[in-house]
Amino acid sequence: MQTPLPGPPPTDLLAGRYRLGAPLGAGGMGTVFEAHDQLLQRRVAIKRLPPELEADLLARERLRREALAAAALDHPFICKIYEIGDADGRTFIVMEYVEGETLEAFARRGLLPIRQVVEIAHEMAQALEAAHGRAVIHRDLKPSNVMLTAQGHVKVMDFGLAKHLPAGAAVARGDAATELTLAGTRLGTPAYMSPEQVVGSALDARSDLFSLGVVLHELTTGAHPFHRADAANAAETMTAILRDSPVAGPRDVESVPGLRALLQRLLAKAPADRMQTAGALREELDVLRDRVYRMGSAPGAETSRSGPGAVAERTPFVGRAAETAELTRLLDRLLLGEGGLVLIGGEPGVGKTRLARELLRAAQQRGCLSLTGHCAEAEGAPPFAPFIETIEQAVRLVPQAVRAAMGEQAAEFSTMVPSLRRTYHDIPPTPEVPPEQQRRLVFSAYLDYVHRATQHAHSVVLLDDLHWADDASLQLLLHLAPQLARM
Numbered sequence: 001m002q003t004p005l006p007g008p009p010p011t012d013l014l015a016g017r018y019r020l021g022a023p024l025g026a027g028g029m030g031t032v033f034e035a036h037d038q039l040l041q042r043r044v045a046i047k048r049l050p051p052e053l054e055a056d057l058l059a060r061e062r063l064r065r066e067a068l069a070a071a072a073l074d075h076p077f078i079c080k081i082y083e084i085g086d087a088d089g090r091t092f093i094v095m096e097y098v099e100g101e102t103l104e105a106f107a108r109r110g111l112l113p114i115r116q117v118v119e120i121a122h123e124m125a126q127a128l129e130a131a132h133g134r135a136v137i138h139r140d141l142k143p144s145n146v147m148l149t150a151q152g153h154v155k156v157m158d159f160g161l162a163k164h165l166p167a168g169a170a171v172a173r174g175d176a177a178t179e180l181t182l183a184g185t186r187l188g189t190p191a192y193m194s195p196e197q198v199v200g201s202a203l204d205a206r207s208d209l210f211s212l213g214v215v216l217h218e219l220t221t222g223a224h225p226f227h228r229a230d231a232a233n234a235a236e237t238m239t240a241i242l243r244d245s246p247v248a249g250p251r252d253v254e255s256v257p258g259l260r261a262l263l264q265r266l267l268a269k270a271p272a273d274r275m276q277t278a279g280a281l282r283e284e285l286d287v288l289r290d291r292v293y294r295m296g297s298a299p300g301a302e303t304s305r306s307g308p309g310a311v312a313e314r315t316p317f318v319g320r321a322a323e324t325a326e327l328t329r330l331l332d333r334l335l336l337g338e339g340g341l342v343l344i345g346g347e348p349g350v351g352k353t354r355l356a357r358e359l360l361r362a363a364q365q366r367g368c369l370s371l372t373g374h375c376a377e378a379e380g381a382p383p384f385a386p387f388i389e390t391i392e393q394a395v396r397l398v399p400q401a402v403r404a405a406m407g408e409q410a411a412e413f414s415t416m417v418p419s420l421r422r423t424y425h426d427i428p429p430t431p432e433v434p435p436e437q438q439r440r441l442v443f444s445a446y447l448d449y450v451h452r453a454t455q456h457a458h459s460v461v462l463l464d465d466l467h468w469a470d471d472a473s474l475q476l477l478l479h480l481a482p483q484l485a486r487m
């Protein structure tokens with residue numbers, strides 16, 4: 001049975017400024033409350049020590065050091081610290097309110113697509129690179145200390161056990177004046193400790209990389225590499241960290257070439273055999289991420305890159321050699337950086353859609369994002385219907401890439417695809433403009449979206465039955481077509 005979270009404290013303002021609300025979570029070192037900053041009119045999160053630890057000078061010093069360690073870091077994938085204060089004899093930290101859920105809760109629902117796993121690891125590596133660059137090691141990296149925002153991005157949290165390395169120091173050794181733990185004392189969560197943490201040795205940034213490797217193995221395979229579920233305590237798990245090879249899980253790490261080798265380097269027992277820096281890890285993940293996108297969909301992913309509506313053909317594709325050769329030539333040009341618009345015409349029933357679907361398959365096999373939008377012979381079809389369908393497919397497949405491609409024109413872009421606001425809660429309100437200007441802004445936003453998206457991944461989009469397209473879709477296509485050759 002889980003221990004219930006402590007109730008909210010009295011509703012009077014904390015430090016004359018913050019109105020505390022419901023608790024968001026609790027741990028051994030404190031309780032985090034949702035709060036409202038009355039001065040700046042924004043939601044924040046506030047961490048306070050439990051009442052029983054308020055008189056503990058060591059606990060108060062650790063909370064202060066958590067604030068100082070995190071406040072020194074300004075990075076989009078690290079939770080921001082706004083203030084450390086003291087009110088009524090109780091210390092508190094004011095931090096960024098992160099809307100989302102922990103990586104632990106998110107992953108508990110099932111295996112994540114490999115694409116998403118690599119993106120999460122890539123953002124965690126960026127966060128560690130920023131922290132290590134400021135001589136801060138986290139020492140407690142685990143899924144419950146990583147939030148996934150509503151937009152799908154990482155926020156590394158809880159620097160309560162973080163250590164600031166002295167200038168020029170390679171490892172966290174401390175001294176009599178500053179060290180808060182005795183030599184040989186273990187700090188961290190046993191299942192995510194590095195071997196050097198388990199034995200109480202001095203630590204450096206490579207300890208965090210081992211912990212990230214445990215998280216990455218868990219997300220990739222569906223199994224913790226060292227956890228021993230039948231152990232009465234953490235001792236067997238820590239012994240496995242020291243002695244055993246990682247255990248396999250439901251999903252094979254060979255789903256992406258090079259992923260097994262990366263995990264082996266991250267989970268090496270000796271720091272010298274491990275990947276040496278978070279920057280080097282980020283570069284390796286850059287390569288893996290490109291490989292995943294070129295592969296289309298790795299085994300074990302929830303959907304294919306051609307979309308959840310991909311068609312399983314009942315008959316083999318035969319003939320059409322000349323048309324196939326021409327489409328292959330145009331695909332080659334796309335992969336060399338020259339896009340374009342291709343119209344496939346002919347009498348009904350001659351196989352135009354099948355030919356187009358074969359092109360999508362070929363594009364997917366060569367690493368393109370392949371999407372399909374359908375035009376329908378129907379009264380009252382919404383404007384931009386086939387484009388909306390392709391964008392919604394892309395959101396399901398590559399949500400982070402879609403949000404990045406929208407850029408600062410997300411508000412204008414969302415007027416064409418209102419469903420985007422259900423996925424991306426950071427889209428600002430739609431600007432009020434005269435109706436005659438709105439379509440121009442939408443067209444400009446879509447053109448910029450396509451330009452940004454194609455800088456990172458080649459895309460092939462099929463607009464099926466274009467002769468049934470609504471007027472708005474045809475006008476958008478006419479606006480887009482002259483620009484495709486430069487994308």
